Amino acid sequence: MVGENMSAPEKSGDELIAASDMPAPPEHVGQGADRRSWLALTVGWAAAVLAYITPVVAGLRAFLSAAGRGAAQGADFRRVASLDQLPEDGSPVTVAVLAEREDAWNRFPAQPIGGVLLRRLPDGQVQALNTRCPHAGCTIIFETSQRKLFCPCHNASFDLDGRRLEASSPSPRDLDTLQVKIEDQTEIWVEFRHFRTGIPDKIPE
Numbered sequence: 093m094v095g096e097n098m099s100a101p102e103k104s105g106d107e108l109i110a111a112s113d114m115p116a117p118p119e120h121v122g123q124g125a126d127r128r129s130w131l132a133l134t135v136g137w138a139a140a141v142l143a144y145i146t147p148v149v150a151g152l153r154a155f156l157s158a159a160g161r162g163a164a165q166g167a168d169f170r171r172v173a174s175l176d177q178l179p180e181d182g183s184p185v186t187v188a189v190l191a192e193r194e195d196a197w198n199r200f201p202a203q204p205i206g207g208v209l210l211r212r213l214p215d216g217q218v219q220a221l222n223t224r225c226p227h228a229g230c231t232i233i234f235e236t237s238q239r240k241l242f243c244p245c246h247n248a249s250f251d252l253d254g255r256r257l258e259a260s261s262p263s264p265r266d267l268d269t270l271q272v273k274i275e276d277q278t279e280i281w282v283e284f285r286h287f288r289t290g291i292p293d294k295i296p297e
Contacts, residue, residue: 170278180212184221208284222287228263254266270282
């Protein structure tokens with residue numbers, strides 16, 4: 093009848109869905125992806141910082157140890173590491189070389205002046221290579237997956253002994269070897285120096 097109140101039809105139980113049971117709106121998915129991207133970026137950044145800090149810490153430990161013993165074992169020899177830091181499988185280890193620097197007003201006791209790639213040889217000796225590429229001075233890295241040394245600036249590759257792998261390598265010469273001696277059966281001392289880049293001859297700077 094026209095005058096009677098019309099009640100809304102009742103909904104079945106299947107149609108009554110609580111708001112909390114509704115699926116998350118699409119923007120929540122985007123926020124989750126953003127969080128995952130941020131986490132991946134943070135982890136990658138932390139790994140890069142660790143890779144940079146590790147050789148510097150090793151070099152600082154060697155520098156402080158040498159300073160405590162009176163340092164000099166020869167005009168240019170510096171203690172850079174200990175034998176227990178080198179893997180027995182012959183994998184190279186990068187170590188920063190630190191030295192004291194001073195100007196007219198200030199003294200800087202432990203400043204990086206370069207780096208060395210140290211490798212334990214099968215006969216028990218230690219090989220040292222300057223990490224500076226002879227081409228343009230970029231830093232050589234060890235590619236663990238391919239077991240080779242690599243310059244990321246101009247794609248020059250070297251074997252673990254520092255020999256060029258490409259017939260037309262961008263590098264004008266093999267990596268620069270450095271003199272090594274072992275003190276007290278465990279301490280690695282390297283005659284560290286830089287050599288001129290961009291020329292085929294190994295000439296000290």
